[in-house]
Amino acid sequence: MAEALDLAPLLAAGWSHDPSGGRLSKTFRFETFVAAFGFMTRVALWAEKWNHHPDWRNSYATVEISLTSHDAGGLTERDVKLARKIDELAAG
């Protein structure tokens, strides 16, 4: 039974939920590549601290992030927690 996750705040913050794939996704756009990479670095440190890592793609100043719990085959609280942290880090 998938744990009951409150996705509403994340959806309101611009995350999209792919129910079939059990993913949360969001695209972040920055002014420069350096700003984008700095954001990725900050996210990476939290991902490592929490042992929960994003699937992501960087193209110049854009970072596309997709979150899922690979070991659970779908979304868990770990994804919700990391998504909230990612939004905090993007806000600077």
Ligand SMILES: C[C@H](O)[C@H](O)[C@H]1CNC2=NC(N)=NC(=O)C2=N1
């Ligand atoms: C061995 C290591 O703990 C696991 O591979 C961790 C690492 N980071 C992870 N990140 C994500 N998104 N899902 C996982 O299942 C996962 N598992």
